[in-house]
Amino acid sequence: MANLVTPMALRVAVTLGLPDLLAEPRDAGPLAAELDVSPLALDLLLGHLVTLGVLERTGGGYRTTPFGAHLRRDADNGLANLMDAGTAAGRADLAFVDLLHSVKTGEPAYPLRYGQDFWSDLDDHPHLRAAFDGQMAFRIREQLPQVVAGFDWARFATIVDVGGGPGRQLAAILAAHPRVRGHLVDLDVAAARTALAPLGERAQATAGSFFDPLPPGADAYLLFDVLHDWDDEHAERVLRRCAEAMPDDGRVLVVEAVGGLGAATEMDLVMLVHFGGRERRVEELEQVAGASGLVLDRVVELTRSRHLLEFRKGVVTR
Numbered sequence: 001m002a003n004l005v006t007p008m009a010l011r012v013a014v015t016l017g018l019p020d021l022l023a024e025p026r027d028a029g030p031l032a033a034e035l036d037v038s039p040l041a042l043d044l045l046l047g048h049l050v051t052l053g054v055l056e057r058t059g060g061g062y063r064t065t066p067f068g069a070h071l072r073r074d075a076d077n078g079l080a081n082l083m084d085a086g087t088a089a090g091r092a093d094l095a096f097v098d099l100l101h102s103v104k105t106g107e108p109a110y111p112l113r114y115g116q117d118f119w120s121d122l123d124d125h126p127h128l129r130a131a132f133d134g135q136m137a138f139r140i141r142e143q144l145p146q147v148v149a150g151f152d153w154a155r156f157a158t159i160v161d162v163g164g165g166p167g168r169q170l171a172a173i174l175a176a177h178p179r180v181r182g183h184l185v186d187l188d189v190a191a192a193r194t195a196l197a198p199l200g201e202r203a204q205a206t207a208g209s210f211f212d213p214l215p216p217g218a219d220a221y222l223l224f225d226v227l228h229d230w231d232d233e234h235a236e237r238v239l240r241r242c243a244e245a246m247p248d249d250g251r252v253l254v255v256e257a258v259g260g261l262g263a264a265t266e267m268d269l270v271m272l273v274h275f276g277g278r279e280r281r282v283e284e285l286e287q288v289a290g291a292s293g294l295v296l297d298r299v300v301e302l303t304r305s306r307h308l309l310e311f312r313k314g315v316v317t318r
């Protein structure tokens with residue numbers, strides 16, 4: 001933990017695809033020629049990966065170990081997509097070298113390194129958007145049954161999924177509740193349209209910003225892992241758009257990892273460095289929602305890592 005050698009060596013290994021390329025033993029020289037990298041430097045990297053147990057030396061050259069195979073792109077564990085410096089998360093994590101800047105200022109380090117915020121970068125680079133949507137779909141895959149079973153979604157005739165990303169949660173909720181309709185709003189809805197296609201007319205996706213007016217009149221506005229991406233000012237603005245759009249008896253459903261209720265300290269720092277956000281505690285979420293005219297009705301444990309906070313319209317507190 002005293003230096004960045006190992007975290008970076010693993011990331012460079014994944015970025016170069018070494019765990020995949022070394023399924024069969026190979027020497028550094030031919031591998032360096034194929035990758036167009038320095039043979040000497042590659043050999044140094046491969047040596048450290050042997051020390052880490054990611055690779056092993058065999059008579060025929062370096063080979064990926066069963067441990068190292070967890071870093072293969074086809075390992076189906078989401079790791080390569082998180083660590084490859086060419087993907088959204090792997091690239092964003094490189095901003096951690098400027099964690100000190102974030103701690104001093106409270107600002108995200110991402111724009112310092114890349115010149116614009118994370119979401120603008122996704123807009124400009126379709127491969128980053130595809131990687132991020134893939135990461136979002138993967139990270140919730142195993143929890144979908146709990147998300148669907150953990151709350152009475154059938155109470156609502158229409159749910160607007162605000163910043164719904166690739167749409168896996170909305171698709172699963174609608175598939176389980178045939179009378180519920182859904183409308184997803186996000187900056188990019190290509191992946192969501194694919195996920196929602198089997199629901200036919202019950203689901204639609206609209207490309208747009210949640211800082212602009214949202215589709216009006218729905219019974220519930222879902223914010224799933226959205227508010228933690230934002231500082232208080234922006235979180236309030238999103239919540240206000242929900243409050244404006246919903247009828248008097250509507251609900252705002254905030255789902256995320258909640259501080260003090262299982263949120264990981266590591267993820268707190270990720271939210272800070274990537275976005276300038278954080279995992280808020282219940283009282284902090286109540287405060288930003290209160291500023292948008294919403295009051296907390298109840299808190300439901302949805303999955304081991306995420307709680308659902310149900311808000312309704314109430315008295316504006318400031």
Ligand SMILES: C[S@@+](CC[C@H](N)C(=O)[O-])C[C@H]1O[C@@H](n2cnc3c(N)ncnc32)[C@H](O)[C@@H]1O
Nearest residue numbers: 119136163164165186187208209210211224225
């Ligand atoms: C952490 S992801 C969560 C996605 C989805 N709710 C889920 O749980 O899979 C946050 C989402 O907010 C979207 N987003 C960011 N800024 C936005 C904006 N101004 N308007 C609409 N969506 C936005 C991103 O595109 C991304 O899909």
